[in-house]
Ligand SMILES: [Zn+2]
């Protein structure tokens with residue numbers, strides 16, 4: 001069904017080219033024209049564990065001092081204009097067609113890495129109250145777009161958001177940590193995951209990685225049920241230190 005939706009979206013776009021969200025030139029390919037897509041600020045050298053932008057590809061000081069819960073992190077872009085504007089459009093203005101563009105670009109990046117594929121994708125969940133207000137979870141929309149392209153299932157049953165955390169922007173790291181404590185929980189207990197279908201390798205998916213705190217706490221909840229290998233995938237990464 002998602003493949004079918006992707007096909008229909010492509011055909012509609014070819015029949016009725018929509019203006020590029022940034023330069024307004026009509027584009028038959030995606031939400032952005034090719035030139036604007038190529039100009040997006042790619043995240044290059046970074047820490048492989050937390051994706052913090054660096055001058056060379058190496059483990060950052062923060063990860064050396066205290067390794068994050070996840071094994072690795074992959075992010076496509078710097079969280080700076082125009083990517084930040086596009087993510088706000090995706091998140092708050094229902095520009096969900098952007099997930100197709102971001103997923104296409106993410107798949108190209110994955111192909112360069114040549115690492116084993118995860119068994120499943122898990123989107124960072126929204127609290128049900130937040131989901132009701134927004135109407136959709138942008139992380140899940142992105143995960144579904146990736147799922148279609150990579151042929152990897154999205155698992156909705158592995159992780160719940162059990163705490164409706166306030167908006168984190170503007171808070172100190174300590175306040176954020178307090179807010180996020182016990183924010184996620186898996187409905188599974190460790191022994192229940194030892195069946196044949198228990199995923200051992202998971203990619204956690206979100207739109208933006210900021211301090212990495214959300215990913216860390218979600219990854220911990222998955223670690224607690226016995227998941228072996230956890231990657232975190234995001235569209236964009238802020239450059240602020242942890
Ligand atoms: Zn454009």
Ligand SMILES: [Zn+2]
Nearest residue numbers: 047050060063
């Ligand atoms: Zn790091």
